[in-house]
Amino acid sequence: MTTPAVARLSSAVREEPVACDGLHAEYDEDSYRLAIPEAGVERETLTESEFETLAADHERYVQNWAYWNEDRADADEAFLRWLEAADETAIPDRYESLRAGTARSWGELRIEVRLVDGKRRYEIRHTDDAGRTDLDRHDEPLDARSLVTEDDDGRYRPLKTAPSLPHGWVFPDLTGRACVETVEYVYPATVANWYLERQGELDVDHWEATIGRQSGIYGVVQTWNRGDSYEHVNWVAEACCADSQCVKRREWEYDDETELDVPGGDGAFPCREPCSLVIAAARKWTRLEGEQEQRYEFTLTPSEKEQVEEIIDAVADGRAAEIREADTADPANRYRARYLRAKRFDEDDNLSGTPTETSE
Amino acid sequence: MQALVVVAHGSHLNPDSSTPTYRHADTVRETGVFDEVATAFWKEEPSFREVLRTLESETVYVVPLFISEGYFTEQVIPRELRLESFDVEQWDSDGTSASSTTLEASDVDKTIHYCGPAGTHDAMTDVIVRRAESVTDNGDVGDGFGLAVVGHGTERNENSAKAIRYHADRIRDSGRFDEVRDLYMDEEPEVDDVSDHFETDDVVVVPLFVADGYHTQEDIPEDMGLTDDYRTGWETPAEVDSTRIWYAGAVGTEPLMADVLLERARDAGADVGSAVEQVRRDTRAGAD
Numbered sequence: 185m186t187t188p189a190v191a192r193l194s195s196a197v198r199e200e201p202v203a204c205d206g207l208h209a210e211y212d213e214d215s216y217r218l219a220i221p222e223a224g225v226e227r228e229t230l231t232e233s234e235f236e237t238l239a240a241d242h243e244r245y246v247q248n249w250a251y252w253n254e255d256r257a258d259a260d261e262a263f264l265r266w267l268e269a270a271d272e273t274a275i276p277d278r279y280e281s282l283r284a285g286t287a288r289s290w291g292e293l294r295i296e297v298r299l300v301d302g303k304r305r306y307e308i309r310h311t312d313d314a315g316r317t318d319l320d321r322h323d324e325p326l327d328a329r330s331l332v333t334e335d336d337d338g339r340y341r342p343l344k345t346a347p348s349l350p351h352g353w354v355f356p357d358l359t360g361r362a363c364v365e366t367v368e369y370v371y372p373a374t375v376a377n378w379y380l381e382r383q384g385e386l387d388v389d390h391w392e393a394t395i396g397r398q399s400g401i402y403g404v405v406q407t408w409n410r411g412d413s414y415e416h417v418n419w420v421a422e423a424c425c426a427d428s429q430c431v432k433r434r435e436w437e438y439d440d441e442t443e444l445d446v447p448g449g450d451g452a453f454p455c456r457e458p459c460s461l462v463i464a465a466a467r468k469w470t471r472l473e474g475e476q477e478q479r480y481e482f483t484l485t486p487s488e489k490e491q492v493e494e495i496i497d498a499v500a501d502g503r504a505a506e507i508r509e510a511d512t513a514d515p516a517n518r519y520r521a522r523y524l525r526a527k528r529f530d531e532d533d534n535l536s537g538t539p540t541e542t543s544e
Numbered sequence: 545m546q547a548l549v550v551v552a553h554g555s556h557l558n559p560d561s562s563t564p565t566y567r568h569a570d571t572v573r574e575t576g577v578f579d580e581v582a583t584a585f586w587k588e589e590p591s592f593r594e595v596l597r598t599l600e601s602e603t604v605y606v607v608p609l610f611i612s613e614g615y616f617t618e619q620v621i622p623r624e625l626r627l628e629s630f631d632v633e634q635w636d637s638d639g640t641s642a643s644s645t646t647l648e649a650s651d652v653d654k655t656i657h658y659c660g661p662a663g664t665h666d667a668m669t670d671v672i673v674r675r676a677e678s679v680t681d682n683g684d685v686g687d688g689f690g691l692a693v694v695g696h697g698t699e700r701n702e703n704s705a706k707a708i709r710y711h712a713d714r715i716r717d718s719g720r721f722d723e724v725r726d727l728y729m730d731e732e733p734e735v736d737d738v739s740d741h742f743e744t745d746d747v748v749v750v751p752l753f754v755a756d757g758y759h760t761q762e763d764i765p766e767d768m769g770l771t772d773d774y775r776t777g778w779e780t781p782a783e784v785d786s787t788r789i790w791y792a793g794a795v796g797t798e799p800l801m802a803d804v805l806l807e808r809a810r811d812a813g814a815d816v817g818s819a820v821e822q823v824r825r826d827t828r829a830g831a832d
């Protein structure tokens with residue numbers, strides 16, 4: 185019996201030779217050739233009906249070709265193939281895992297591809313939500329845009345790749361095209377840049393070049409090029425681009441020749457230049473770093489000094505809101521902080537009574 | 545294939561800043577006349593820098609959802625999109641007349657039609673009027689009404705006031721409203737004393753802003769005396785110095801804005817079929 189995919193193959197092969205994932209087919213002067221080496225198939229001079237019968241015996245190869253023969257952008261195709269490890273896994277094993285469902289992560293997304301009635305369907309959810317059955321179902325890729333605007337606590341997410349993706353939703357049944365579209369609403373431009381990187385064509389703009397381009401109110405960041413600016417940029421990258429803050433893998437460095445000391449992270453997709461959030465933060469730091477250091481004297485007990493450090497850590501790690509009300513063992517606990525303030529701040533909110541301006 | 549890219553400012557702090565941009569892009573997308581419709585932002589993602597590479601289309605119409613010509617349309621957007629041969633002279637604009645110029649972007653193999661901002665297109669005049677209809681819930685509003693078009697003023701950009709004046713003049717010339725004034729936040733004539741500028745008992749106030757935010761939801765309502773504290777809201781209409789003020793909020797939130805994006809692209813050569821008429825019809829209040 186000739187399935188539609190097989191009929192498509194024989195008509196396609198009359199136009200030009202087909203080669204896809206171990207399937208090779210050719211047509212020349214009324215005769216067909218079909219080769220699937222890993223299945224031990226190697227036949228020439230086949231009639232159309234012999235060709236179609238043989239192809240139908242290896243239907244998975246034909247279906248696989250039919251899917252990858254659909255019209256789509258190069259980057260989308262590479263991404264969808266990557267999802268099922270198409271370049272590394274031969275058809276029998278691949279179809280085996282597709283039938284069970286095979287998943288990859290992309291930032292905080294878990295993307296699963298599986299075969300349903302012989303067709304690839306894609307499912308997207310938060311990686312943390314793997315296995316959950318109580319998720320809100322969505323079918324429109326566009327829904328993703330508003331789903332990811334706020335985090336679980338309802339706070340606006342200005343950086344789409346911050347690891348604060350909200351939970352509780354699932355796109356259970358997407359086509360390949362809709363899958364890529366959904367991913368792009370969650371993490372814009374990541375597929376395009378990932379693809380360029382795979383092609384060895386990612387156009388990275390390092391810190392120096394990106395800053396050099398700025399104008400208007402951001403032009404001020406250019407003045408941040410004193411001798412120690414390399415150090416500053418390390419701190420910026422550590423503050424903003426660490427995996428705990430952003431799921432992109434930072435590929436930009438100080439400049440063409442000077443790498444930063446902090447690692448770029450393990451993200452699946454690259455960051456090709458400092459983002460607008462980092463530029464805006466750098467503008468603030470540029471101003472702050474223009475100040476001269478001064479020596480202050482504070483009086484604290486050893487525990488209080490450690491407490492100050494713990495409070496900074498808790499804020500920097502986004503842990504402050506999680507500290508339990510009555511957990512006074514935690515130095516960053518609210519009551520502990522309020523006690524410290526009551527004890528060590530004077531009426532002008534100066535720590536241990538030491539004024540900020542020491543010039544009087 | 546042809547794509548429309550709507551480029552806008554966006555915000556790191558205010559999630560509502562990008563809402564109108566998304567909404568109008570969605571309206572255009574639904575007409576189906578573009579193979580792709582994308583948005584890009586200065587402060588959000590995708591950035592201007594990376595939007596073009598996400599498109600398959602070889603022909604791209606870029607329309608800035610900005611109110612006036614100036615720093616963003618002339619410097620930031622062309623630079624960030626890598627329209628390296630852009631020169632503001634190509635627009636040959638008097639400050640409100642930029643239409644479009646055709647360029648290449650250095651990181652993609654596409655033809656980019658870079659259009660003037662939505663805010664200075666003639667169709668924007670209709671959006672202001674439509675906004676007045678929406679806020680008064682009266683499709684024929686005009687008779688007995690004054691209309692104030694409100695902008696920032698020249699402090700940061702002289703073209704910003706030009707755009708306000710341009711539309712105010714056009715609406716005045718149409719004769720639809722009894723009186724039309726352009727008013728400003730930081731220069732004379734000031735929006736603070738709105739009732740001083742009008743004889744009519746009813747005045748519709750339309751701020752020429754892309755999105756609602758600090759200026760349109762806090763500053764202007766308090767300056768005009770609609771409320772002492774923006775957090776408590778205000779009446780529409782609100783009575784100030786015995787004038788009824790119908791405050792419309794940012795004009796950019798009016799659904800008809802989508803039409804301006806379409807017309808900008810059409811003027812630059814995009815094939816938009818009958819989408820302009822369709823959007824004009826479907827965005828009317830109460831349309832199905």
Ligand code: SF4
Nearest residue numbers: 424425430455458459
């Ligand atoms: S610059 Fe840093 S924070 Fe911004 S997107 Fe890149 S890696 Fe993430």
